[in-house]
Amino acid sequence: MLDNQVNQLIGHLFRHEAGKMAAVLTRLLGFQSLDLAEDIVQDTLLKAMSAWKFKGIPDNPSAWLYTVAKRKAIDAIRKHRLQAQHSEYIHEALRSEWTLTPTLDSSFLQNEIEDSQLRMIFACCHPAIPYESQIALTLKTLCGLSILEIANCFLTSQDVITKRLYRAREKIRDEKISLEAPLPAAMTGRMDAVLHSLYLLFNEGYNSSHPNQLIRHDLCEEAIRLCILLTRNAITDTADTRALLALFCFQASREDARISSDGSIVLLKDQDRSKWSSSLIDRGKYFLEQSAGGDHVSVYHIEAAIAGCHTRAKTFEETDWTLIAELYAILAGMKPGPIVSLNLAIATGYSKSPSSGLEALKQIEGLDDHYLYHAAMGDFYARSGNETEAKRCYDKASGLTASNAERNLLALKQSELSSISRQYVVYNGNHRRFARGKVAADGDKRNVSFSERGAE
Structure with missing residues (x-):
């Protein structure tokens, strides 16, 4: 039981603290010693895994890691005969560092x-x-x-x-x-x-x-x-x-x-x-x-405005997709790229019609290996009543994602193609339009053009 707790805690601390620890150590060692700082972080985590399984998890695991890492960095400095240059810092860093559960001053550490x-x-x-x-x-x-x-x-x-x-x-x-x-x-x-x-x-x-x-x-x-x-x-x-x-x-x-x-x-x-x-x-x-x-408006302003549109809508049907499509069009002009175009096409499909969304998606180049592109195509084909093409697109998307949750979602969409009611309400301006098909179109996942994920 303790071994499992230690392993989980080490994994958590690695995700949360490794980058911070490397940043602290490079101040002590110098940025040119970045590789050494990262090696010290790895050694410290390995030492923690071994020591904590034998002696138990310390009261303040994060402080323990920083203390041990600093000690290792100081040893490295001494090894390279830089003790005189760093003697004042060493004096401070060595204070109360020789216990298993160190108590560092929290304000200094933060x-x-x-x-x-x-x-x-x-x-x-x-x-x-x-x-x-x-x-x-x-x-x-x-x-x-x-x-x-x-x-x-x-x-x-x-x-x-x-x-x-x-x-x-x-x-x-x-x-x-x-x-x-x-x-x-x-x-x-x-x-x-x-x-x-x-x-x-x-x-x-x-x-x-x-x-x-x-x-x-x-x-x-x-x-x-x-x-x-x-x-x-x-x-x-x-x-x-x-x-x-x-x-x-x-x-x-x-x-x-x-x-x-x-x-x-x-x-x-x-x-x-x-x-x-x-x-x-x-x-x-x-x-x-x-x-x-x-007069300055950045891509972040536009994306925040898009995200704000979603938070203002009390229901999905009340989402102002026309405004969202307009904002994505502005974003596409500021930062053109296939991912922004993907989100614009999805918003177009919601604000106008599934066929409009499909037509816009087909104009995009460079996303044939992007699973969300094919998932969006499948969603709009499903809304158009074309189950054969929808299934083909979902199969393609499933083969391009490593996420089990996303594969399960795509499988669910396929299973519902023939059994669900495909009536979906799309809000457009001041009236409602009815289109066949189940909507679950997704936008961007990871992008280098700053666009957010669409209608996830």
Whole structure:
């Protein structure tokens, strides 16, 4: 029993603390020693697994990890004969570090982590590193995503991401890129990559790549927490930052309603809206209002507005799909790409007709390997009464997803093709139109064009 508890706790701490620990250690070791910092984190987790199974789980597992990791980093410094340079810090770090259950000052620990993470985010988004590599490095180092998860974020292969990370770290070592926070002007220039990284982190949590975990609440919470940290800094508290935080709040407000008690996906039209978090919706409205002003409108403003449309609708039938389609059309002009086009096509199918949605989907190129594209095609074929094509599309989509929950949903859709009543109400302007077919169209899952998932 203890072994299982330890294994589960270590897995939890790895997801929550590994990136933070690496950020703290790189402040001590120097950013050029990023690989060493990550090795120390791994060694510390292995030591915890062994020690806790033998001596029991400490009262403060996180503090235990930071204490042991710092001790290992200090040993590494001594080994490289840097003790004199770091002697003052060593003196502080060694205080009360020799017990199994250390009691670190919580305010010192939290302040250090926050500061280190902000430094790490901006360091990873250094302009000397190619833009996509900046984001991949941030997601891997600070956020703890796997190579596969990052590849899914970019809709590319693991080999491509591995090469990007290798080249980025090689450039960091060769050019001795410093971890020091950049000057205000430089921070402003890095904000786009920083916000993009947080967006993809949240998106991976909201629609996880994990086969048995549709939502990773820890990633969503981490993205929100880091975005809040940015709003607390006068330089990084921008209109875009607030708009992104508004989007996060709107999306996170629906998390509890998206999964049933048995782990099945609950589509937007079937969700119990009383489970939507009113406090998060209110926070989303607040940050969206705070992001307004001036002539600047970003992709985050548009996406937050789209998410806000969903939260305002008391029922699925009352959703203003016409406005959502218009907003996606604006987004497509600002950030063109196949994923935004996918969401626009889905919104078009709801605001006009299934045939309009199908026609728009067929015009999109580059998503033949994206399962949500085929799932959306299947949904609109089902609504049009074409069961043969709907089944073909669902089969194609099922073969392209690793998620068990999504495969189960696709299987359910297929089983209902011939048995359910296919009458569905689509709200359009001031009147209602009736179309045949069961609606369960999905939009984007992970995207590099900032679009949200459509009618999940």
